[in-house]
Amino acid sequence: xxxxxxxxxxGLVNAVQPLNFVMIVAGLTIGIVAGALPGITMxxxxxLVLPFTYLMGIVPALLLMIGVYCGGVFGGSITxxxxxxxxxxxxxxxxxxxxxxxxxxxGRYALGLAIMSSAFGxxxxxxxxxxxxxxxxxxxxxxxxxxxxxxVIFGLASVSVLGQSSMVAALISLFAGMFLGxxxxxxxxxxxxxxxxxxxxxxxxxxxxVLIGLFAIGEVLDQLAASSPAPAxxxxxSALPRLPLLGLWPLRxxxxxxxxxxxxxxxxxxxxxxxxxxxxxxxxxxMSKQPELFGTGHAGGLVASESSVNGSTGGAMIHLLTxxxxxxxxxxxxMGAFLIHGIQPGPLLFTKQPVEVYTIISGMILANLLMxxxxxxxxxxxAALMKVPAPIxxxxxxxxxxLGAYALRNDLAxxxxxxxxxxxxxxxxxYDLPIPPLVMGIILGxxxxxxxxxxxxxxxxxLTVFVTRPxxxxxxxxxxxxxxxxxxxxxxxxxxxxxxx
Amino acid sequence: MRWLPAVAPxxxxxxAAVLYWQARGLDQVVSGAQLGPGFWPRLALIGLAxxxxxxxxxxxxxxxxxxxxxxxxxxxxxxxxxxxxxGARLTAAIAAILLYVLAAPALGFPLATAAFxxxxxxxxxxxxxxxxxxxxxxxxxxxxxLFVKLVxxxxxxxxxPFEPLTLALYRFLRIF
Numbered sequence: 001x002x003x004x005x006x007x008x009x010x011g012l013v014n015a016v017q018p019l020n021f022v023m024i025v026a027g028l029t030i031g032i033v034a035g036a037l038p039g040i041t042m043x044x045x046x047x048l049v050l051p052f053t054y055l056m057g058i059v060p061a062l063l064l065m066i067g068v069y070c071g072g073v074f075g076g077s078i079t080x081x082x083x084x085x086x087x088x089x090x091x092x093x094x095x096x097x098x099x100x101x102x103x104x105x106x107g108r109y110a111l112g113l114a115i116m117s118s119a120f121g122x123x124x125x126x127x128x129x130x131x132x133x134x135x136x137x138x139x140x141x142x143x144x145x146x147x148x149x150x151x152v153i154f155g156l157a158s159v160s161v162l163g164q165s166s167m168v169a170a171l172i173s174l175f176a177g178m179f180l181g182x183x184x185x186x187x188x189x190x191x192x193x194x195x196x197x198x199x200x201x202x203x204x205x206x207x208x209x210v211l212i213g214l215f216a217i218g219e220v221l222d223q224l225a226a227s228s229p230a231p232a233x234x235x236x237x238s239a240l241p242r243l244p245l246l247g248l249w250p251l252r253x254x255x256x257x258x259x260x261x262x263x264x265x266x267x268x269x270x271x272x273x274x275x276x277x278x279x280x281x282x283x284x285x286x287m288s289k290q291p292e293l294f295g296t297g298h299a300g301g302l303v304a305s306e307s308s309v310n311g312s313t314g315g316a317m318i319h320l321l322t323x324x325x326x327x328x329x330x331x332x333x334x335m336g337a338f339l340i341h342g343i344q345p346g347p348l349l350f351t352k353q354p355v356e357v358y359t360i361i362s363g364m365i366l367a368n369l370l371m372x373x374x375x376x377x378x379x380x381x382x383a384a385l386m387k388v389p390a391p392i393x394x395x396x397x398x399x400x401x402x403l404g405a406y407a408l409r410n411d412l413a414x415x416x417x418x419x420x421x422x423x424x425x426x427x428x429x430x431y432d433l434p435i436p437p438l439v440m441g442i443i444l445g446x447x448x449x450x451x452x453x454x455x456x457x458x459x460x461x462x463l464t465v466f467v468t469r470p471x472x473x474x475x476x477x478x479x480x481x482x483x484x485x486x487x488x489x490x491x492x493x494x495x496x497x498x499x500x501x
Numbered sequence: 502m503r504w505l506p507a508v509a510p511x512x513x514x515x516x517a518a519v520l521y522w523q524a525r526g527l528d529q530v531v532s533g534a535q536l537g538p539g540f541w542p543r544l545a546l547i548g549l550a551x552x553x554x555x556x557x558x559x560x561x562x563x564x565x566x567x568x569x570x571x572x573x574x575x576x577x578x579x580x581x582x583x584x585x586x587x588g589a590r591l592t593a594a595i596a597a598i599l600l601y602v603l604a605a606p607a608l609g610f611p612l613a614t615a616a617f618x619x620x621x622x623x624x625x626x627x628x629x630x631x632x633x634x635x636x637x638x639x640x641x642x643x644x645x646x647l648f649v650k651l652v653x654x655x656x657x658x659x660x661x662p663f664e665p666l667t668l669a670l671y672r673f674l675r676i677f
Binding site: 051052054055166168169171172174175176178179181182186188189191193194217220221224225226389390391392394395396398399402403406407410412415416419422423426427431433441445448449452453456457461 | 506508509510513517520523524527530531534535536537538539540541542544545546548549552553555556559587588590591594595598599601602605606614617618621622624625626627636640644648652653654655656657
């Protein structure tokens with residue numbers, strides 16, 4: 001404990017160094033603004049700042065990205081509460097309650113609740129990361145490729161089941177992503193797969209090009225293709241938030257439950273803030289004494305979903321820092337930043353580079369504290385920022401996507417891929433095919449393949465090794481439950497409907 | 502068009518079949534019962550095909566009322582049905598984006614970007630020539646300062662006469 005406190009104190013000293021501090025503030029600002037702007041997700045923002053980190057050291061680079069991450073997951077709540085336009089899918093549950101509160105004349109209260117509960121969730125999850133990541137890392141050192149494979153499968157299972165659309169649509173998306181992840185030269189045998197003699201395909205499809213294309217370009221095309229403009233937001237006289245410092249006490253249980261769900265779900269590889277916000281909102285509704293008030297402006301629902309969104313950030317970072325497995329698309333981009341700087345995240349990171357790791361964790365704690373002030377300022381000024389005309393916004397999103405993709409390898413082939421995935425993203429939206437499972441398939445699929453084949457070679461092709469090792473067996477069992485649960489639920493709903501009919 | 506939801510799974514199924522056929526020679530590098538480099542893609546393609554078949558089945562069973570799986574506790578998202586597509590604008594937007602990528606190596610990043618910004622702004626509904634020109638100019642110059650001067654990104658300079666033009670612009674802006 002004292003060792004961790006010492007590391008944290010040292011990390012905090014490093015985090016408040018001018019460059020590092022500026023990066024946190026800049027990241028938070030970019031994240032809040034980007035998260036709040038519909039069409040630019042937190043993930044887009046992290047991807048867009050990636051080229052700027054190439055010339056930085058790993059610590060300021062990661063602090064910038066963590067600032068964007070923490071600010072980005074919160075930012076969408078502002079526009080959700082004020083204008084009923086969630087900046088990100090993860091802010092949808094907050095919007096359900098926050099916008100209703102706003103309509104009741106309690107917009108300032110709702111904004112204040114969102115800021116405080118986000119900061120609380122993020123702070124607790126960062127502390128959780130600081131104190132429990134090292135033992136988790138030590139535990140992780142005992143894992144073999146068998147356990148890693150099971151964990152990756154759990155991530156794939158959780159994303160496919162909790163996709164935005166039907167389970168079948170999510171599975172189509174997931175398997176398509178897993179297939180795309182196999183394109184290129186295979187690592188174990190050096191065999192070219194599905195490259196069709198196209199030179200740039202031989203090195204595989206970089207998942208960052210997929211992310212940029214599907215999310216950013218797809219969204220721009222979606223907005224541009226709409227034959228009629230989106231409805232104008234409701235203008236509010238005042239966006240000055242009222243920070244309910246003591247007002248949070250009656251909401252302590254939703255706050256704590258939301259934070260706990262955020263950390264737990266965020267800690268699952270492949271889940272993330274969107275999943276945690278929906279799960280915590282649903283859980284809160286289940287546990288509430290007034291479930292009928294949900295959807296009418298219930299402060300508990302807002303606090304639970306908002307705290308879980310930021311609570312998921314620390315959980316997602318545990319996977320990245322201790323196992324080297326990105327727990328979400330955002331941390332996958334951060335993993336890219338680590339690799340660009342020649343650092344391999346994983347179990348040895350805490351022993352080999354403790355200064356860097358604890359500076360990053362301290363920066364995360366600091367970012368969540370600073371978010372109270374910056375969230376307040378952002379809420380104040382956002383009405384003006386929302387006036388940036390959509391044509392300018394959409395145009396520059398495309399140009400930044402060009403630059404972001406090109407900067408990966410200074411190769412226009414990546415730009416082509418990005419734009420083609422953008423078109424694919426548009427059609428996926430229109431055909432109700434969820435995008436997150438495809439992204440996780442292309443990220444986690446190659447990992448799963450590598451761990452699976454290595455496990456098979458090490459265990460003489462004995463498939464039972466996945467169920468005879470206890471951790472692997474438990475994780476695979478949980479994965480099966482996650483996959484089967486919605487099937488059972490759907491079956492019960494259908495049976496109930498049939499009985500009523 | 503009741504058949505429209507079946508298009509994507511049909512395409513997925515056909516694609517999976519073709520690619521599965523393509524994957525048949527991948528395991529030649531391994532011998533015996535060892536799993537080769539073709540195993541994982543085949544697994545993904547089988548999964549894709551099965552999911553597409555399931556989707557086709559659900560479309561055939563209830564084409565007008567797709568059943569959504571997931572938590573029954575979460576209320577449905579408020580009516581946010583996709584807006585009707587303007588095919589002409591969509592085609593023009595995709596064409597503009599693809600032309601931009603095509604033109605960048607030939608014209609050089611600055612010229613291609615300025616032209617793209619102007620065209621895309623117009624496509625997005627902006628009609629003021631002054632505003633479009635100003636945004637294209639200031640936007641392109643700002644991006645050049647950011648990515649060439651600060652990030653040292655070797656952006657495409659163009660072919661033939663456009664390369665010296667780009668270099669002259671860089672010198673004029675003192676970023677080269």
